[in-house]
Amino acid sequence: MGWIALAYGIVLITLTTYVLVLRRRLRDATRARGTPTQHSSVR
Amino acid sequence: MRGQTFLGAIALGLLAAGAYVGLVASPPDAFQGEYVRIMYAHVPNAWVAYVAFAITCVASALYLAKRTPVYDYIAHSATELGVVFTGLALVTGSIWGRPVWGTWWTWDARLVTTAVLFFIYLGALLVRGLADDPRRGARLAAVVSIVGFLDVPVIHYSVVWFRTLHQPASLTRGDIKIAPPMLAALLLGLLAFTVLFAYLLTLRIRLARAEDAGEAA
C-alpha cells in the first residue's frame, strides 16, 4: 500500500507544484508587461 | 484564455476519474497484486514524456527553418515539460520496481534510454539558460534537442545489445499480459495525462510568450 501512496503522492505533489509555479510566473510576467505602459501613461 | 481554463478543468476531471478507476475500481493483478496500480501513474508519465520530446524535435526543426519565435516557445515549453515528466516517469518506475522486481533499478534498455534522454534535455534547457543572448540560446537549445532526438534510437539499441550479451532476458514490462479492466484503467490514465499535458503546454507557451514580451519591453 505504501509504495502506491508514495508513487501517486509524488506525481500529485510535483504536478500541483508545477502548475502553481507556472500560474504564478504567468501572473508576474503579465504584470511586468503591464508596468511600462502604466509608466508611460503617467508620463 | 477561457478555452484554456476549460481544458484544465477537463484534465482535472479525467485525472480524478483515472485515479478512482486506477486505485479503487480496477482489480488487483494476479502476479503483482495491488502494486499494478502504480502502473497507471507510471506509464502515462512516460508516454507524455516521449510525446513532449517528439514535439520538441519538430518545433526545434521548424524554428531553425523558419525562425518564428512561436516555434521556439513551443520547443522551450515542451522541453521543460518533457524533463518534468521524464523525471516523474523515472521516479514512479523505480517505486514500481522496488516491490515488484525487488530492485529500484535494473539496467534495462528502456530505463537507461529514458535516463539518458532526461540528461540530454536537461542539457538543452541549461544551454538555453546559460547562453549570452536569448536568441542564441533558442538556437543552441534547438540544435541540442535535434541531435538528442536523432541519437535516441541509436542509444536505445546500443544499450539493448550491450546488456543482452551478459543477461539474456531482463524484465520488460511489455511481457505483462493485460486484462480488459486494467487496460481500461491504463487507457483512461493515458487520456487524462495527454489532456493534462495539452493544458500544461498551452499554459507554458503563454508564459514563454509573456516573458519574451516582458524582456523586449
Next chain:
Amino acid sequence: MTTIDRVAAVTSKELLLEWRGRQTATAMGMVALLVILFLGVVLGSEPARAPAVLWVAMGFATVLGIPRLTQAEVEQQALETLLLYPGSREHIYWGKFLALVVMLTALLAFLWALVGVLFNIPIWTHLPALIGIGVLGVIGLAAIGTLLAGVVLHVRARELLMPLLLLPLALPVVLGCVRLTEAALAGRGEGMWLVVLGVFGLTALLVCPILFEVVMEEP
C-alpha cells in the same frame, strides 16, 4: 582557394595553437591516465576489464578537451576574424573536426600503450582490428564533439556543461567501442556493433556540419 585548402588552414591553425601551448593535450592525457590508474586499482587489472577502462577514459578526456577547441575564439575574440575569412562555416567545422581527430588519435595511441602494459594485453597481435575500432570511435567522438565545441562558445560555465552534453550523446560510441574491443581481443567479429558505430559516425558527419552553421550564426 579550394575547400581542402580552407579546411587544412583551419586544422593547421588549431594544431599549431595546441602545439605551442600543449595544454589541452597535457590535460587530456593526465585525466585519461588518472582514470585508467584509478579504475585499474579499484577494479583490478584483469585483461578483460581493459576495453571498458580504456574507452571510459577516452570519453572523459574528450569531455575535457572539447571546450578547449574553441578556447582561442573565446579568449582572444578571434571568432570574428575566423568568420571573416572566405569560405562557409562548414569549413571551420571540418577544420576543427580534423584537428580533434588528430589529437584524439594521438591520445588513443598513448593510452593503448599504457593499457597494454598495465593490463597485460598483447596489442601487437591485434593491431589491425584495434586501429579500425579506434578510427570509428575517434570519428564518432570528434564529430559530435566539434559541434558541441561550437555550442558552448557563447555559453557560461562551458566546462561544467560539457559532460552533461557530451556523455549522454556519445554513449553509443563508448558502448560500441568497448564491445568491439572486447571482441577483437577475444578474436571474434562483431558485425552488429560495426553497424552501430558506422551509422552513428555517418549520421553525425551528415547532420553536425549543417547544425554547426546554425550554431556559428551571430545572434
